[in-house]
Amino acid sequence: MKAFTYLFVFAIVWSFLNPSNTLDTITPIQSIRDGDTLVSASRRFQLGFFSPGNSKGRYVGIWYTKSSGTVVWVANRDTPLNDHSGVLKVTNGVVILLNSTNSVAWSSNTSRTAENPVLELLDNGNLVVKDEKVDGPANYLWQSFDYPCDTFLPEMKLGKNLVTGLDRFFTSWKSTDDPAQGEFSIRLDLRGLPQVVVMQGDTVKARQGSWNGLRLNGYSGLTPNPLVEVEFHFNESEVFYDYKIRNSSVFTRYIINPSGIAQRFTWLDRINRWELFSTTPADQCANYAFCGAYASCTIGNTPVCACLEGFLPKSPKAWDSVDWSDGCVRKTPLNCSDGPDGDGFRKYTGLRLPDTSSSWFDKTMSLKECEELCLKNCSCTAYGSLDIRMGGSGCLLWFGKLVDIRDIAKNAEDQFYVRLAASELDHVEKKRRSSKKKLAGIVIGSALYVLGMIIIGLVTYIWKKKRRNQAMKKGNIGKECDNVGRKEDIELPIFDLTAIANATDNFSNNNKLGEGGFGSVYKGTLLEGEEIAVKRLSKNSGQGMFEFKNEVILIAKLQHRNLVRLLGYCIEENEKMLIYEYMPNKSLDSLIFDQTKSKLLDWHMRINIIAGVARGLLYLHQDSRLRIIHRDLKASNILLDNDMNPKISDFGLAKSFGGDQGDAETNRIIGTYGYMSPEYAVHGQYSIKSDVFSFGVLILEMVSGKKNRGFSHPEHHHNLLGHAWRLWIEGRPIELIDNSVGDFSLSEMLRCIHVGLLCVQQRSEDRPNMSSVVLMLSSESLLPKPRQPGFYIDSPEANSSCITPCSTNGITFTLFEGR
Structure with a gap:
């Protein structure tokens, strides 16, 4: 009995000194050794030692319990350990990582101390140092959320503390095997109206936009994400973004990968893996300033870049050679004066707002006051609402060139007004009126054209049917051809051999379009001027009468814009031919x-x-x-x-x-x-x-x-x-x-x-x-x-x-x- 008591006491002491997978907190007399882990209270996250990819270095990191390969934070990302002898502990409120020589390989930069400090892994993935007797985020002595790596988790902050100068941003790993700081980052650019940018070194690579009251204005959707609740905080002490998950059972994360791509992943329990739901840049238009100044980018257009109205390409030759980086310049210089010959504004909607790094904003002004203020300043090139909610409020002014504009959605609420010379505004209005008249003319002309084509088609159908019946009566068509037409009850014109021979210059090699197992295809031109393609079945072809009849019967009953149209056929003097509409660009x-x-x-x-x-x-x-x-x-x-x-x-x-x-x-x-x-x-x-x-x-x-x-x-x-x-x-x-x-x-x-x-x-x-x-x-x-x-x-x-x-x-x- 006494031996059992000793064993029981020893087990309690050992579990206290050596944390197991059930502990989420350690005290100064405890430590985490290589092989041990801390597990958050609800078992969502784990902390321990790991080696990424093919690396032999050892790092202290935090990962998802259900996805151990998904590391969201690394302590010693720039100073890996060379063996498995590392020890993590908390002392005097500072987190330290000791190597095999008992030297400090990494430590937190806590400036405050606590009487009873503990290190705790929270259920949101945040590793915090706090006083055991004092709880709450405001009393944290240190937290990993203040020093993020490549992953943006819910409840993290992206932005800056304006009092302490602490700047929270995310940097990519160097590679999948090396968590050291890479060259890419996601930051909050505080020049002008704050905006989220993806950086490569000191260069902006992509821009996700600024807050418009509902979301980042670079987002192409029209409604906020139902899963994620994003918030923007801007006051005298802090400016930052954070987000929360409305459904606590959902796991989602944003990362900046080693290639500089910002991605959002969500864990799907049904298939037990991460699924990629968004990426930036997602296309060429997402690349920063892809079309240069005063130009917009629209995926699906040819070309994708187009100058704003009142502007023209700065380098026309480069523009023609698909190099739009020089952008556009004004057709007419600004007047910058009051009166009827002064400047005005052209309204744009459905576009992402231009880069706001050279902007100014005011929360209290109306849109009319904003316009007047812009007109008074010759350097002001555009203005818009700061907040799109409730019809719009606040004032946002742009100074200098307008860059990084792209199409997002035609009915998006974001709008801005670009400054133009009065003469250009008159030209734009005249062009718009002219377009309306032209459209009316096109509608009327199209109606007359359709009516004419119906009449022509009807006359052609009657003529071709009459011609076919005459040919049938003369007996120029073989029994096989007769069977094709009668048995399947198809209405398909029959061409005689002489007409096809004349159309193809007697099947000249100069008219041959191609050759296959069935035979050859020739280009022809009928007397009426219609171009045709003649598929002539070779006597040596593996395809015989069965395939020929099959094609005639089936395709004659099919009508679709993505199926080739069969105009008719010919069976005469041992010849079997199908006559198709001519395709000028040949085969794929x-x-x-x-x-x-x-x-x-x-x-x-x-x-x-x-x-x-x-x-x-x-x-x-x-x-x-x-x-x-x-x-x-x-x-x-x-x-x-x-x-x-x-x-x-x-x-x-x-x-x-x-x-x-x-x-x-x-x-x-x-x-x-x-x-x-x-x-x-x-x-x-x-x-x-x-x-x-x-x-x-x-x-x-x-x-x-x-x-x-x-x-x-x-x-x-x-x-x-x-x-x-x-x-x-x-x-x-x-x-x-x-x-x-x-x-x-x-x-x-x-x-x-x-x-x-x-x-x-x-x-x-x-x-x-x-x-x-x-x-x-x-x-x-x-x-x-x-x-x-x-x-x-x-x-x-x-x-x-x-x-x-x-x-x-x-x-x-x-x-x-x-x-």
Whole structure:
């Protein structure tokens, strides 16, 4: 019994001297050794020793209990320990980290002392030194929240104490293996109206804007985030931002990563991982002063930069060569005088307010007083409301050039007024009136044009039908052609051989557009001047009468802007020909895989092509009268019209499904390797998910500019799908992007790669249908984690390719815009 009592007492003393995972506080007679941890009261955060990435150095840090690899604060970020002998303790109100020689490797800079100091890890992730008998933030002797690293947690402050001079800002790690201070930071710029900026050294890299009463005015959303409550505090002693989470069970954090990207992550318990919800800069317009002075940036416009009204490019030649950094200058100098010839203002809405570092503000003035004050000062270039709530209040004046303006939302409440010479204001007003008259003229003209086209179309239809009937009566059409028209009851013009031969200069090589397994395609011009493309089936073609009839029957019943239009057909004297509308920009493969021509396809064009093909497939699978599986979707079967809009072509291998039929099998596997889904290539099973797989391959080819079939890489033998998957699971998908793509939206690009990988998953049931794909591409919806793709591995020992399953661990690299 006595032995048991001794053992019990020893256990209590040991637990007091050596903290276990259940302790959130230590006193001066306790310490934290390498291997021990402090755990906050509700077990949300832990403190202990760790080594990041491949580093051998030892650091004291704080991380999430449910995500031990997510470190939010590091004590000795610039002075790592070389071994596991470190000890953390609190003495005289100072936190110290001792190394193997009992020397101080790091310490807090506490200036006050306490009678009973303790070190406590709070549930919000804050490590504090306080007097054990005196509680409350005001009595903290020291806290880690005052010395943040790369992570901005709820209840932290971003800003400055104007009394003590303490500046709280966030700095990136040098790398994922090194938590030392990197070159990037997020700060509150106090020049003029305070604004949040992302810095690279001493240079502003991006700007998130200033407070407008509801939010940062650089935010593109129209309503505050329902999850996060952001507050701006500005008084005589402090100026700072902080935020709170309305739902205490939600974990969210902002970071500045080693590449200088500011990101917001939220933990999703359902999938047990962090999801990226916002990023800055998210696109080229988010780069600071991307368009220079007096210019606005709008993603989706061509070009993205445009001078404000009353201004013109400062360097026109540079502007034409896509270098907008010089910005714009005034067309007419300011008069800076009173009277009718004085200056005035042009109102702008839906734009992020210009950089406020050279601004002045007053909380009490009205907007009218603000305008008058600006007119009296010749250096004032713009004015606006300080607070957008309740119709606007306060005064904000800009001095000097207006920079870093971008489009955010057409109905955003932020507005500002740019100073212009009176003559320019008159010009703007006249231009606006002229635009209204021009618009009215366009509406009337369009109505007359549509009416005329209806009449012409009706006359043409009657004439062509009459011509077809006459040809049928003369017996110039073979029985096979007759069967195509009558059996399927289609109304499709029949062209005679002489007319097609004349249109193509007797199928001259000069008129040949291309050649495939079916035969050749020729450009032709009919007597009426209409340009056509003639698909002439070769006698040696693997595609015979069945495929020919199949294409005629199916495409004649399909009408969609992203499907090529079949004008008619011809079967005469052993010739089988399909006559299509002519596509002046030929097929997608002739551009995307050519190192020179691919530069013509900028990202705006590529994303437009991807979206157009997706809409065309959705129509085939779901919205057409027939349920059609294309079975041969590939870059060479995507044609581009005069405006680079995509049109799906070649329906020779297409299959029509009826009712609720979901899939089918065939012993005749035909199509194009590299685009075939695994289940079709191996087992002959096809469904709408086969087309989804082909579409995924097409997306990855559009992003990379590389063919899936025949792709090679010095580090491995994977094809393009395998290469893309490898980059994805290693967190390097940006390396997949074609160098010739030019400027692009990072969020759009990564979303396309993500969707592409979802489409090419090994199991057909894992792939999304096209309605989901269209939604994924056009929204900011949460995307599922992709599984391993069904990809081919090019064997160095053989010329053929085989489907090879691959086992590997996967991670998610999903990018979303702010919500």
